[in-house]
Amino acid sequence: MRKFYQSVGVEAADTGHVVTLDGRMVKTPAKASLVLPTRALADAVAAEWDAQEDKILPDTMPQTRLASTALDRVAPRHSDVVAEVAAFGGTDLLCYRADEPEELIRRQNRVWNPYLEWVRVELGAPLRVTNGILPVAQEDIALEHLKARVAGHDAFELTALHGLTNALGSLVLALAYMEGFSLLEAVWQASILDATHQEEQWGLDDEVAEKRAFQHADLTATAEFISHLRNK
Structure with missing residues (x-):
């Protein structure tokens, strides 16, 4: 246009x-x-x-896009979006651990465990951890507490939380940033921990690097959106 x-x-x-x-x-x-x-x-x-x-280039207008999404797509179906975001708690990235190599196991424990401890203590949502890719069932009470926390956000903040959760692959990491437990770069690095470990061994593919740069830019724009919302 x-x-x-x-x-x-x-x-x-x-x-x-x-x-x-x-x-x-x-x-x-x-x-x-x-x-x-x-x-x-x-x-x-x-x-x-x-x-x-x-x-007019919409791709250069992330704040406009997020605000429009909040009004057009999230506000009319708030409860559905809450359920969609909260569902990440049942299969959260931080709950699925490697069974080898030892260095990756140690790194996951060091970086991810503090987030699970935070969500257990502060949100009343103890999440179970498993090794490998087989699903682990989470306690209903933990999932209910996570969903209640998600539901407490209005349409604008829920839009941001939805974006963060999708980008990070983790509701725990998204909430940790939204609620001030962790900085944006820390949750981003936690979300790509497995990939980073592999890339240290084999290098980073150019296509993957480009895709990751776009993801990081979207994440940063969403963080700016949250900052604007909270700057009264």
């Missing part, structure tokens, strides 16, 4: 803030009003629109 506006603005609305293009409110792809909960997020979305040149 060619750029069709000259000026970008931010205005207060009854329930938040809106971004305007030549005085007209930005809409979501589903034609809903893009009402944003914080001025910080509105400013970030406005900056993305302002940065567009001759053509």
Whole structure:
């Protein structure tokens, strides 16, 4: 789409803030009003629109995309998205451990165990660990506590949590970042621990490196989205 506006603005609305293009409110792809909960997020979305040149490139507008997703796709089906995100707890990455080599086993224990201890103590969700790929059944109470924690997020934060969980392959790591237990780079490194160990032995394929760079960029954009949401 060619750029069709000259000026970008931010205005207060009854329930938040809106971004305007030549005085007209930005809409979501589903034609809903893009009402944003914080001025910080509105400013970030406005900056993305302002940065567009001759053509509007959606791939360069992650804050706009996440906000639109929250309003169009998450808010109308909040309970379904909660269930989808919470389901990661039943097969969390951190619960599936290598049975060899010893160095990888030690590294998994050192890096992953503190997260499982945190989720046990702080969220009341003790998760069982297994070796290999055979599924391990988690206790219902643990899964219920994880789901309750997920359900406590509004549509905007749930959108972010959904993105983090998918990118990291772990609900535990995503919650650890969302709730301030761990830094973004730490949960990212924890999520690629197995791959990193293998790459130390065999090297990193260029295609894998490119894909990982995109994943990391998405993760960073989601973290910025959370920061904007919490900057009242």
